[in-house]
Amino acid sequence: MIRVQTLTLAFLFIVTLSVFGQNASQFVIKGNVADKQTGETLPYASVFLANTTVGTVSNDQGDFVLNVPKSGSYDLIIKFAGYKTFTQSIQFFEPQTIEVTVKLDVDTRQVSGVTVMAKKDEKWRRNLEDFKIGFLGTSPFAEQCKILNEEVIDFYFDEENNIFEAFASEPLIIENKALGYRIKYVLEGYYVYFNEKYSSYWGYPSYEELRGDKKPRARWLKNREIAYLGSVDHFFSSLFNNNLKKDGYVVQMARDIEGKRYLDRNELDLYQFVKPGATVNSKRLEFEHILYVTYTKELVSEEIGSVINVSKVPVSGNKQRSQFYLLEGKTFIEFEKNGYVYNPLDYLVADYWAIEKMGDLMPIDYINTRSTDK
Incomplete structure (x- = not known):
């Protein structure tokens, strides 16, 4: 079975802030999403600032608008199924509107020199459990997390270099009932380097508040403080x-x-x-x-x-x-x-x-x- 490491690379997580109304924001990102080869616009692409609660989707014409409440550094992330992830670092030092034209490349990812593990058999399930330990963690909060679309995860093992890899064909949907978030996570890389005895993973999460009445919300607020401090x-x-x-x-x-x-x-x-x-x-x-x-x-x-x-x-x-x-x-x-x-x-x-x-x-x-x- 795959085991997690003693050392872990810091997450590639970037940025800040929540969505305000368009008229209230002086910091705006607007743009259009299209296929790089055909020029055809891509509706309903996920558009968000990584590691924040700021997010939207492109409309029928591929257009989008994001409103940011204050200055800072951000990573704009755009993801559409079957296409490579688009990332662009953006910084606001003064009120302005930043316009971007996004041309997405089709994801023709090829993996060579590795063994593809059979999906949904017993071996796949064992590796899935180890992936969840390495990705979600082992804390009491992690125990209350669930990946809702586990079937999109695949595994590879590079026997020559003794490296285990996991990847997802779609963004992972994670429900964290301890902290009260539904997370859409674009997994860009997950590796266990057995020879070097460490693992790394990185990607781009987008957060959405779970709905709940007064009692669970009070618990979420308390748990969030514990997690943050x-x-x-x-x-x-x-x-x-x-x-x-x-x-x-x-x-x-x-x-x-x-x-x-x-x-x-x-x-x-x-x-x-x-x-x-x-x-x-x-x-x-x-x-x-x-x-x-x-x-x-x-x-x-x-x-x-x-x-x-x-x-x-x-x-x-x-x-x-x-x-x-x-x-x-x-x-x-x-x-x-x-x-x-x-x-x-x-x-x-x-x-x-x-x-x-x-x-x-x-x-x-x-x-x-x-x-x-x-």
């Missing part, structure tokens, strides 16, 4: 504002020397490594070696993924601890105030952050009233 997004948002200590983070640096890891017991002032970013909205974290991040306001039990929320009381028991480091040749992580990271595939995360996967992931336009990012 201590997350990668919360960490980088806190670092941007130089609030790591206030928000309960302790950072230490470790070095690997001759096959052994040495952890500096002293707390590191990580903000000293933060520099101005490439845009007016971003900053850069420039560092070497390995960073250990302990979140002191939430405990974990001996059972992986179990969470005991003690967010108001720092304690000395089992705390969340994660680590991350830059990949070879990379020198910085660039990020914005809301926790959005420009180059998420340039670093690896491990330990607690590697355990928290789609089952705990929050949209970046989530606003927590107790967060320092107000």
Whole structure:
């Protein structure tokens, strides 16, 4: 059976914010979606800002309009069945309307040198279960997630390079009853590298609120706060504002020397490594070696993924601890105030952050009233 890794690549998730009425927004993206070869317009294509609740579909003529409530950096994602995913980075520094003309290429994906696994037999189902562990995670929130269209997932195994791959012919539809979201996820890549002992996956999620009465909504709001606090997004948002200590983070640096890891017991002032970013909205974290991040306001039990929320009381028991480091040749992580990271595939995360996967992931336009990012 396929097993998940000890290290996980950071998600390729990008951007922010929710849909407001067209007249209320000063930041607008509008465009048209068509077939690149024939020029025929494509109606009902999915159009959204990745990792947000902002989304729409193109109309009968392939036209669309997205209204964004404030400035920031975004990834515009357009997906139509049978076509390659369109992505375009967009930044708003001042009120404006950005127009895009989108020509989609037919997806003629060819996979060579790999073994295609039989679909819907016992082996396929075992690999499906392992995929769900690696993709959704093992936390209590992940246990309440369900992929509604599992039949669109296929698996390949590259025997020569010992690499396992999963891909989906359509966006995955995920229902997260713990956090109250229905997620449409465009899976761009899922790999388990057995020789290197890590896995990676990336893609583009779009969030929609589930309907519910007062009782489940209250539970969702509480769970969303638990999921957000201590997350990668919360960490980088806190670092941007130089609030790591206030928000309960302790950072230490470790070095690997001759096959052994040495952890500096002293707390590191990580903000000293933060520099101005490439845009007016971003900053850069420039560092070497390995960073250990302990979140002191939430405990974990001996059972992986179990969470005991003690967010108001720092304690000395089992705390969340994660680590991350830059990949070879990379020198910085660039990020914005809301926790959005420009180059998420340039670093690896491990330990607690590697355990928290789609089952705990929050949209970046989530606003927590107790967060320092107000």
